[in-house]
Amino acid sequence: MEDFSEVFGMYALNIMFALAIFVIGKFLARKATDIVIALLGKKKGVDQTLLNFFSGLMYYALLVMVLLAALDQVGINTTSFLAIIGAAGLAIGLALKDSLSNFASGVMLVFFKPFKVGDVVNAGGVTGKVIHIHLFNTEFTTPDNQKILVPNSAITSGAITNINAHNKRRVDLVIGIGYDDDIKKAKNILNDIVEAHEKVLVKDGITVAVSELADSSVNFVVRAWVKTPDYWDVKFYLTEEIKLRFDKEGISIPYPQTDVHLYKKD
Numbered sequence: 001m002e003d004f005s006e007v008f009g010m011y012a013l014n015i016m017f018a019l020a021i022f023v024i025g026k027f028l029a030r031k032a033t034d035i036v037i038a039l040l041g042k043k044k045g046v047d048q049t050l051l052n053f054f055s056g057l058m059y060y061a062l063l064v065m066v067l068l069a070a071l072d073q074v075g076i077n078t079t080s081f082l083a084i085i086g087a088a089g090l091a092i093g094l095a096l097k098d099s100l101s102n103f104a105s106g107v108m109l110v111f112f113k114p115f116k117v118g119d120v121v122n123a124g125g126v127t128g129k130v131i132h133i134h135l136f137n138t139e140f141t142t143p144d145n146q147k148i149l150v151p152n153s154a155i156t157s158g159a160i161t162n163i164n165a166h167n168k169r170r171v172d173l174v175i176g177i178g179y180d181d182d183i184k185k186a187k188n189i190l191n192d193i194v195e196a197h198e199k200v201l202v203k204d205g206i207t208v209a210v211s212e213l214a215d216s217s218v219n220f221v222v223r224a225w226v227k228t229p230d231y232w233d234v235k236f237y238l239t240e241e242i243k244l245r246f247d248k249e250g251i252s253i254p255y256p257q258t259d260v261h262l263y264k265k266d
Contacts, residue, residue: 018073025066033059052117053110056135098153102136105152109133114160122161124150168201169228171235175242176217178252183210183218186251193241194224199234201225217254 037055110133115121120129126148128140137149163169177186190208194200204225211221222242226234246253 014074018070021073022066022070025069026063029059029062029066032062053106053133053135098151099136101153102151105156106133106135106138108156109138109152115162115165119165120163122163124154124158126150127163164228167228168204168225169231171222171224171226171231171238173222173235173238173242174211175220175222176214176253177220177246178254179218181218181251185249186220186246189245189249189251190220190222190242193238193245194222197224197234197237199226199230201227216256 033055036058037051040054041051109115115123115130117130117132121127124138126140126142128142128146128148131139131141131147133139133152134149137151138155140148140150142148175190177183187208187210191206194206194208195202200206201224207221207223209221210218212219222238224234224238243253
């Protein structure tokens with residue numbers, strides 16, 4: 001009975017030590033990760049996205065080491081445990097191949113940097129601002145303030161459009177007028193409207209030209225360079241102002257219509 005009490009007491013003590021190792025080790029792993037990330041963050045040129053990604057990897061790697069130390073304290077052979085983990089990892093890897101694909105895609109996003117946190121991109125069927133690149137998915141906020149999580153593999157498997165990668169963007173409009181309207185007059189009006197806007201980068205060039213003789217209209221292409229943050233404001237303004245000026249100047253904007261001819265059979 002005394003032997004049992006001694007053995008039980010020894011195991012109980014080891015378990016308490018193991019729990020203490022895990023709790024304290026987990027705390028220290030988080031603190032160590034925060035300190036390293038803070039030090040790296042002070043260096044110039046270090047990308048915040050890479051820091052966030054590395055933070056997760058470092059924390060979980062340290063946590064595994066803490067777990068192994070705790071298991072060793074209770075007498076579990078960690079070598080055998082690692083072998084078991086390896087076998088289990090293989091089985092889990094086959095079962096969670098999609099998750100591993102997302103993880104690998106996350107690594108690619110971090111190191112190849114097609115976009116960074118804060119960029120507005122179109123990827124994985126979503127258009128929005130990148131908030132965070134996680135290990136398995138990327139968090140977006142859409143223009144209407146929805147939070148969307150997109151699997152990283154869905155992003156890397158398709159085209160990625162980084163909308164604000166450059167500081168300038170071109171506004172493209174197609175404006176149609178009637179065949180009976182004065183082409184030169186319409187062209188002058190379009191030029192005046194575009195050149196008058198203070199946010200249009202006139203020095204970078206403006207294009208107003210007839211691009212197509214369509215079925216029901218003569219189409220102009222209107223192109224103007226603006227600073228990327230001004231893109232939508234300028235596009236909305238030009239679209240509205242062109243309609244107002246054309247109405248004032250008597251220039252029509254035709255729309256497709258179908259003529260129906262009725263024949264009376266004798």
